[in-house]
Structure formats: C-alpha cells, structure tokens
Amino acid sequence: MEINIQNVSMSYPNGKQALKNLNLDLRAPSLIGLLGPNGAGKTTLMKLLVTALMPTEGSILVDGQPLDSAERLLKSKLGYLPQDFGLFDELTVTQFLDYMAALKGLRRPKAEIRKVILAVNLEEKAKAKIRTLSGGQRQRVGIAQALLGAPPFLIFDEPTVGLDPEERIHFRNLFSRTAEDRLVLLSTHIIEDVQSVCDQIIVIHHGQILFAGTPEKLIQSASGHVGVFWEKDAAKEQGLRITARVNTSEGLIRCRAVADRLPAYVQPEEPTLEDAYLYLISGEVAE
Numbered sequence: 001m002e003i004n005i006q007n008v009s010m011s012y013p014n015g016k017q018a019l020k021n022l023n024l025d026l027r028a029p030s031l032i033g034l035l036g037p038n039g040a041g042k043t044t045l046m047k048l049l050v051t052a053l054m055p056t057e058g059s060i061l062v063d064g065q066p067l068d069s070a071e072r073l074l075k076s077k078l079g080y081l082p083q084d085f086g087l088f089d090e091l092t093v094t095q096f097l098d099y100m101a102a103l104k105g106l107r108r109p110k111a112e113i114r115k116v117i118l119a120v121n122l123e124e125k126a127k128a129k130i131r132t133l134s135g136g137q138r139q140r141v142g143i144a145q146a147l148l149g150a151p152p153f154l155i156f157d158e159p160t161v162g163l164d165p166e167e168r169i170h171f172r173n174l175f176s177r178t179a180e181d182r183l184v185l186l187s188t189h190i191i192e193d194v195q196s197v198c199d200q201i202i203v204i205h206h207g208q209i210l211f212a213g214t215p216e217k218l219i220q221s222a223s224g225h226v227g228v229f230w231e232k233d234a235a236k237e238q239g240l241r242i243t244a245r246v247n248t249s250e251g252l253i254r255c256r257a258v259a260d261r262l263p264a265y266v267q268p269e270e271p272t273l274e275d276a277y278l279y280l281i282s283g284e285v286a287e
Contacts, residue, residue, distance in 0.1 A: 001028040001063060001077065001152045001183050003049065008058035010044050010207075018044040020207045022058070028152060031179035033194035033215075034187040035277060036204035042187050043083070045204065046155055049185070050080050074153070076105075079146035083157040089131035093122055093141055096130060100145040116144040119174060121167075135162040143171065147178070154184045160193055172197045195273040203280060210280055215273050222276035227266035228256050234265065241282045243275065258282060 003026040010019040019041045026032060036042050047053040048060065051071045060067040062074045088096055094113060101109035117126050120140040125133060130141065139162045146154055156175070160168045168190075176197040178184055188194060194201060194215070201218055203211040211218055231245070231253040240263065244256040258279040262268060271279070 002026065002061075003153075003183070004061040004064075006059050006061070008048070008055045008060060010041075010048065010053065011056045018207050019048075019055075022209055024202065024209065024212065026183055026185070028183035029179055029181050030200055031175060031184045031186065031198050032200045032202060033198035034185055034202050034204070035189075035191070035194065037281065040204045041207040042204055043157070044207075046082075046157060046185070046187060049155060050078060051075065077152045079148065079151035079154040081142045081146040081156045081159055083161075085142040085145075087130045087138060087141060090129060092127050092129055093117065093133075093144075094126050096141065097145060097148065101148055104149050106149050112148055112150075116147045119147060120144045121170065136164060136167060139163060140167075150182075152182050154178065154182060155187075156185070157187045158189070159186065160188065160190060168193065191274040191277060203277065205281060218276045218280070219271050219273055222258065222271035222279040224268065225260065225262070225279050226256070226258050226271040226275045227262045227268045228254060229263075229266045231255050234263075240266075241278065243278050 005022050005024040005026075008019060008022040009017065011017045022045070034042050034045070044053065048055055051067065051074060054068065062070040065073065067074065088099070091099065094117070097113045097116065098109055101112055106112050117123055120143050122137065122140055122144065125137060130138065133141070139159070143156070143159055146156065160171055163171065172193055175184055175186060186194070186198060198215060201211065201213065201215055202209060203218075234255065239261065240257050240259045242255050242257045246254045248254055256269070256275075257266065258275055260283070
C-alpha cells in the first residue's frame with residue numbers, strides 16, 4: 001500500500017491553519033512514528049488519512065488514486081485507533097468486537113475475534129462487560145478492534161497510554177510484527193516506543209514537517225549538541241535547554257541539556273532519540 005501526500009494544507013472554518021504544505025510518501029511495509037508537541041497538527045493529519053477531513057489545498061493519493069474517489073477503498077483497508085475511542089460499556093469484549101466486525105463486513109468474525117483477543121492478551125476478559133475493565137484493558141480492546149480483519153493500513157493514536165511497562169513492551173513487539181507486511185502509523189508522545197520499533201520518523205511542529213527519515217538520521221543530527229554538567233557549575237546560558245535533572249547520592253544535581261553550542265563546562269554526550277527530538281523542537285521554538 002502507498003499513500004502520497006502532495007502539497008497538502010488544512011485550514012479550519014475559524015481560520016486556523018493546522019497543516020502547511022505537507023509532502024510525504026508512506027509505503028508498506030513500514031512502521032512510522034509520528035511525533036510532535038500538542039497542537040502540532042498530528043491529529044489533523046490522521047483525520048485526513050482516515051477521510052474524517054478533506055484538505056483545503058493539495059491532494060492525497062491512495063495507491064495512485066485521488067482520496068476523494070478512493071475513500072471507500074481506503075476505509076476497507078484501514079484499522080484505526082483514535083486517542084478518544086468510545087466503547088459500549090454494557091457489551092462484553094466479544095460482543096463489542098463482533099459489532100465492530102459487522103461494521104467492517106468481515107465474513108468469518110468469530111475466527112477474527114479470537115485472533116485479536118489472543119493478540120492483545122484479553123482471553124480472560126473475553127466475556128467480561130467493558131464497564132468492568134481497567135483503563136489499560138479498555139485500551140487493549142481499542143487496539144483489538146483496529147486489528148480486526150488484518151487491514152493493510154493501521155493508524156494508532158497514543159496506543160500505549162494507560163498500559164503498564166510489560167504491556168507496552170508486548171504491544172511494541174506486536175506493532176513491529178504487524179508492520180512486517182503492512183503500513184503502520186504510530187502517533188505517540190512516548191519516545192521510547194518510537195525508538196524501539198519504528199523504522200521511519202515524522203516530526204511535525206506548527207503544521208509543518210521538521211523531519212522525515214530514519215531514527216538514526218535524526219540522532220545523528222543532534223551529534224555535538226548534547227551534554228551533561230553539574231548544576232552548581234552552570235552559569236545562565238542563553239540557548240541551553242535542560243532536558244533532565246538527576247539528584248545524585250552526593251546531593252549534587254546532574255543536568256542533561258541540548259544546545260546549538262555547548263558551553264565549556266558541559267561535557268558532550270552521545271545523543272539519544274529523545275535528545276535529538278528535543279533539540280529539533282527547541283531550535284524551532286527559538287526561531
């Protein structure tokens with residue numbers, strides 16, 4: 001599957017421009033991490049990709065066909081978990097998934113439901129009413145409905161919110177396996193999830209794409225711009241953005257920071273993906 005986003009802009013009726021001249025090519029198989037601060041335009045982009053909105057400028061092609069004429073085709077190939085996904089509390093997990101399978105027109109719903117319940121580790125809760133589930137279990141039901149029917153294009157918006165560390169590892173591995181032959185878009189604020197499984201990253205800020213490429217390339221872009229220092233040694237430095245503070249057993253505070261130029265008292269460190277993301281965003285904010 002291939003989606004081509006060409007010179008796409010999106011403005012809302014109140015005049016707010018959410019996206020500005022986006023150009024992207026999304027191709028299967030791939031697991032793509034979508035990053036950006038709140039209000040960056042991520043949700044608007046996902047709404048365009050699921051045809052909940054249409055762009056005010058530009059075009060989106062789905063396997064070479066314009067989105068407005070391929071909407072039905074796209075929806076038949078789509079699995080989607082929005083951030084605020086409503087569940088029917090009085091249905092059991094199996095009943096809810098059966099309802100979603102009917103909406104998707106699945107021919108063998110029972111087999112598909114068993115498969116996704118197993119995939120999200122909800123076998124023991126299959127007959128439980130959704131209102132009795134914990135927040136993490138409800139999130140897993142949302143992931144399960146997106147996986148129904150093995151759609152070739154999947155969009156997950158903050159899928160690991162509410163999951164404990166062990167569950168997050170399970171679902172990172174599940175998303176990675178799913179993307180072996182499909183296109184998966186993962187929007188999240190949890191950088192660790194992206195670093196663990198994504199082979200491509202898109203960073204959006206103020207409705208524009210700041211970066212599109214591999215995690216390694218983004219990390220390389222921050223080389224020489226990340227360092228650590230003792231807070232007691234620090235003078236007030238313009239352009240130095242502290243990203244972490246750690247209290248040590250000696251009572252000192254060790255700081256980690258990103259900057260265009262590291263002051264002399266800062267010891268350079270190898271950047272992580274989180275460092276590189278924060279350096280990229282901080283440079284945009286500084287402008």
